[in-house]
Amino acid sequence: MLKIRYPKFTILILSYFVVIALFGGWLAQGINSFIVGLGYWGAFLAGVFYAYSFTAGAAVAILVILGGDLNIIMAGLLAGVGSLISDLLIFKFIRHSFEEEITKISASHFWDKWRNNYHLNLIFKKYILPILGSIIIASPLPDELGVAMLASDKLISSRVFAIMSYALNTAGIFIILLIGK
Numbered sequence: 001m002l003k004i005r006y007p008k009f010t011i012l013i014l015s016y017f018v019v020i021a022l023f024g025g026w027l028a029q030g031i032n033s034f035i036v037g038l039g040y041w042g043a044f045l046a047g048v049f050y051a052y053s054f055t056a057g058a059a060v061a062i063l064v065i066l067g068g069d070l071n072i073i074m075a076g077l078l079a080g081v082g083s084l085i086s087d088l089l090i091f092k093f094i095r096h097s098f099e100e101e102i103t104k105i106s107a108s109h110f111w112d113k114w115r116n117n118y119h120l121n122l123i124f125k126k127y128i129l130p131i132l133g134s135i136i137i138a139s140p141l142p143d144e145l146g147v148a149m150l151a152s153d154k155l156i157s158s159r160v161f162a163i164m165s166y167a168l169n170t171a172g173i174f175i176i177l178l179i180g181k
Contacts, residue, residue, distance in 0.1 A: 011054065019057040035062050036069045043075035047082025047173065051090065053142035060140045060176055067180020076177050080170030087137065087147055087165040091158065094151040125153065138168040140176065 004010050035042050046062040049055035066075055129149050136146030143165075150156050150164070 015054045016057040019061050035065050040070065040074060040078050042066055043070060043079045044082040047079030047084075047169070048086050050079065050083045050140070050169065050173065051086035051143040051147075053144060056140055056142050063173060063176045064180035067177035070177075072174065072177040072181060076170055076174040079173045079177075080166050083143075083169035083173065084162060084166045087143055087169065088158070088162060090144055090147040091151050091161050091165075094148050095158075129153065130156075134164065134168055137165060138172040140172065143169075 038045070042062060043066050046059045046066065049059040050063070063075075063079060130153065133146040133149030136149070137143050147161075147165075150161055156164075
């Protein structure tokens with residue numbers, strides 16, 4: 001029996017190969033026509049899928065296709081709303097479902113040295129974590145890690161996160177749509 005050491009990463013990489021095969025192969029003509037036929041709903045759905053690991057590759061391909069056929073401002077704004085909805089689901093899930101485990105980790109001996117170094121801790125929590133999380137959310141990389149970084153900071157409210165998520169995702173989506181143009 002074949003045992004895969006990193007099954008989730010393997011599936012993620014395979015999903016990108018499937019996207020390349022679908023959107024670059026002989027099926028591309030029919031798929032592209034179907035996607036363009038969805039119009040702005042397609043942009044919204046691509047935004048929803050833009051945030052998740054296993055669908056991010058397909059979402060980027062769809063946005064590139066739509067960028068050539070739709071008004072990119074309207075498509076970008078709608079795709080940003082779709083991505084915001086997905087990110088809020090991830091944010092709420094992480095904030096509430098992982099709260100107990102985050103508390104356990106932060107109380108463990110592993111973090112004692114980190115917590116005791118106030119300046120390092122402050123720089124990491126105040127600057128590095130939010131900047132890195134924001135870069136991940138804005139990029140076509142899956143948003144789960146970036147959202148988790150921001151959700152771990154109790155100072156970031158759902159409202160502030162929603163504004164950040166929409167702005168960052170929409171900026172990243174606009175770049176992808178411009179590439180399609």
